Amino acid sequence: MNRLPVKKTYKLFIGGAFPRSESGRTYEAEGQNVALGSRKDARDAVRAARSAQPGWGSATAYNRGQVLYRVAEMVEARATEFADLCSGREEVERSIDRIVWYAGWADKLSQVLGGSNPVAGPYFNFTIPEPTGVVAVLAPDEPPLLGIVTRLMPPLVGGNAVVVVASETRPLAAIELAEAIATSDVPGGVVNILTGHRSEIAPHLAAHMDVNAIDLCGAGGYSTELEVSGAENVKRIVRGRADVQSPWEIASFLELKTIWHPIGQ
Amino acid sequence: MAQAPALPTGFELPLEPRLPRIGSVDAVSLEERAASLAKRSIKKDSKVFALELAIRCMDLTTLEGSDTPGKISALCSKAVRPDPSNPNVPSVAAICVYENLVPTCVERLKGTGVHIAAVATGFPSGQYPTDLKVADARRAVELGADEVDMVIDRGAFLSGRYAKVYDEIVQVKEAVGSAHLKVILETGELGTYDNVRRASLLAMAAGADFIKTSTGKIPSAATLPVSLCMLEAVRDVYEETGRAVGFKAAGGVRVAKNAIQHLVLVHETLGPDWLTPDRYRIGASSLLNDILMQLRKEKTGRYQSPDYFTLD
Numbered sequence: 202m203n204r205l206p207v208k209k210t211y212k213l214f215i216g217g218a219f220p221r222s223e224s225g226r227t228y229e230a231e232g233q234n235v236a237l238g239s240r241k242d243a244r245d246a247v248r249a250a251r252s253a254q255p256g257w258g259s260a261t262a263y264n265r266g267q268v269l270y271r272v273a274e275m276v277e278a279r280a281t282e283f284a285d286l287c288s289g290r291e292e293v294e295r296s297i298d299r300i301v302w303y304a305g306w307a308d309k310l311s312q313v314l315g316g317s318n319p320v321a322g323p324y325f326n327f328t329i330p331e332p333t334g335v336v337a338v339l340a341p342d343e344p345p346l347l348g349i350v351t352r353l354m355p356p357l358v359g360g361n362a363v364v365v366v367a368s369e370t371r372p373l374a375a376i377e378l379a380e381a382i383a384t385s386d387v388p389g390g391v392v393n394i395l396t397g398h399r400s401e402i403a404p405h406l407a408a409h410m411d412v413n414a415i416d417l418c419g420a421g422g423y424s425t426e427l428e429v430s431g432a433e434n435v436k437r438i439v440r441g442r443a444d445v446q447s448p449w450e451i452a453s454f455l456e457l458k459t460i461w462h463p464i465g466q
Numbered sequence: 467m468a469q470a471p472a473l474p475t476g477f478e479l480p481l482e483p484r485l486p487r488i489g490s491v492d493a494v495s496l497e498e499r500a501a502s503l504a505k506r507s508i509k510k511d512s513k514v515f516a517l518e519l520a521i522r523c524m525d526l527t528t529l530e531g532s533d534t535p536g537k538i539s540a541l542c543s544k545a546v547r548p549d550p551s552n553p554n555v556p557s558v559a560a561i562c563v564y565e566n567l568v569p570t571c572v573e574r575l576k577g578t579g580v581h582i583a584a585v586a587t588g589f590p591s592g593q594y595p596t597d598l599k600v601a602d603a604r605r606a607v608e609l610g611a612d613e614v615d616m617v618i619d620r621g622a623f624l625s626g627r628y629a630k631v632y633d634e635i636v637q638v639k640e641a642v643g644s645a646h647l648k649v650i651l652e653t654g655e656l657g658t659y660d661n662v663r664r665a666s667l668l669a670m671a672a673g674a675d676f677i678k679t680s681t682g683k684i685p686s687a688a689t690l691p692v693s694l695c696m697l698e699a700v701r702d703v704y705e706e707t708g709r710a711v712g713f714k715a716a717g718g719v720r721v722a723k724n725a726i727q728h729l730v731l732v733h734e735t736l737g738p739d740w741l742t743p744d745r746y747r748i749g750a751s752s753l754l755n756d757i758l759m760q761l762r763k764e765k766t767g768r769y770q771s772p773d774y775f776t777l778d
Binding site: 244247405408409410411433434 | 767768769770771772773774
């Protein structure tokens with residue numbers, strides 16, 4: 202007798218769990234019914250991110266690197282499924298390599314971006330990078346997997362908690378990625394992934410007083426309004442590119458703290 | 467024994483043989499009704515009204531060993547003007563502190579209309595000799611408190627010595643004179659809804675001006691079903707005797723949504739007459755900030771961050 206396969210329900214990823222949208226709505230994308238997230242889902246995601254961020258930000262750099270490397274392992278294990286949801290095997294491999302590349306930066310950031318500064322006076326003066334806090338990311342539509350990986354990893358490796366709005370037209374790779382992240386060791390709430398209409402969710406994230414930075418990569422024509430809205434709490438506005446790999450991408454979501462320390466006798 | 471006020475019929479002395487037979491609360495339907503009332507959707511203008519009402523009915527509370535006069539002064543300022551950027555936000559009903567900090571409140575709240583409530587009678591355990599408890603309550607009033615929150619002796623109540631609990635309330639009521647007496651039942655320690663109803667009736671019979679759910683010192687506090695159980699006891703006493711006793715939900719109410727659910731419960735059980743600071747209070751500390759954030763969200767349309775609100 203033939204077995205009836207279990208069909209997957211595509212849901213949101215908030216606080217380490219996979220809830221349906223609080224609104225109960227769905228929309229059709231890539232031939233599947235996908236959760237249509239609301240502003241209240243965005244609010245819940247920011248709340249989850251805010252409560253998870255201190256733990257993630259204060260984890261040792263080595264530990265963060267290990268956890269992110271584990272994400273790469275989990276994506277590798279699902280490589281075949283991912284290949285069906287993006288342009289193919291090559292995109293999956295580039296995505297995995299990119300995760301590993303960024304994971305390696307976790308314990309090198311403070312040496313490269315921080316340092317001790319020469320000052321004229323009896324002080325040690327040094328600079329250390331710190332996470333910005335809660336970062337909202339509007340993921341690009343193309344490439345569907347590499348795009349979200351490219352925009353997600355830089356804030357994540359720096360110790361931020363992230364709320365991603367997945368591509369509206371190509372959300373399946375993002376949901377698959379959420380499942381890989383959920384089975385790695387990333388603490389619940391550090392990564393949250395919403396699906397739905399970008400035009401509905403993004404304005405609330407841009408206006409949200411508890412979001413410290415927003416990456417407008419996938420914003421299309423909305424960016425001017427979002428930037429104006431984000432100015433209210435002086436959000437860090439990042440206009441990210443969909444396929445780029447550089448430590449300066451990480452630096453976009455870091456605050457540099459400079460300390461003057463008197464030299465004793 | 468001191469003279470008790472008029473008792474509702476059915477609650478005449480001696481209470482001891484009667485109280486065990488009072489009640490028998492239907493726990494399933496109580497919880498079901500509380501849960502169904504909690505589902506009401508209160509939005510937009512109604513929400514703003516409810517949030518402002520919750521502030522007007524709030525006892526802004528701090529009951530920590532680490533409370534200092536400086537912290538209390540800051541809290542008093544916040545009680546009078548909760549949101550400095552918005553003068554339309556009303557003052558809270560009262561500030562609720564330990565006795566030692568009452569003089570600071572008196573100084574800071576003079577002429578503002580914000581009441582001063584002190585916890586007394588061996589708060590939070592109530593496990594002290596009666597004479598000390600009475601003296602404690604009297605001292606609170608002498609220091610300037612116009613509301614006294616007393617705890618009942620749960621040890622006595624649970625072992626069936628209802629008369630001791632009753633006598634203590636009567637004596638404390640006499641000691642505090644015209645000050646408002648709120649009687650804390652600490653429902654989380656009473657075990658059953660039957661006991662909660664029994665203790666509520668006992669406290670009202672003994673002369674409580676308010677009955678209050680909890681000290682806020684144990685995890686299980688002002689849950690919706692417990693509040694409903696106590697509100698129904700208040701309603702029954704009012705319907706039988708015409709005596710209006712107030713109700714205070716305290717402990718565990720931390721978010722605006724939960725506060726609104728409590729207001730719905732009061733409105734549905736006792737009606738709008740009880741939705742005033744004279745008959746209803748919410749005891750809380752962190753709730754106020756959440757309400758202020760919600761109010762500002764309604765005003766600006768932006769979700770708010772705790773970064774922009776004072777900590778204490």
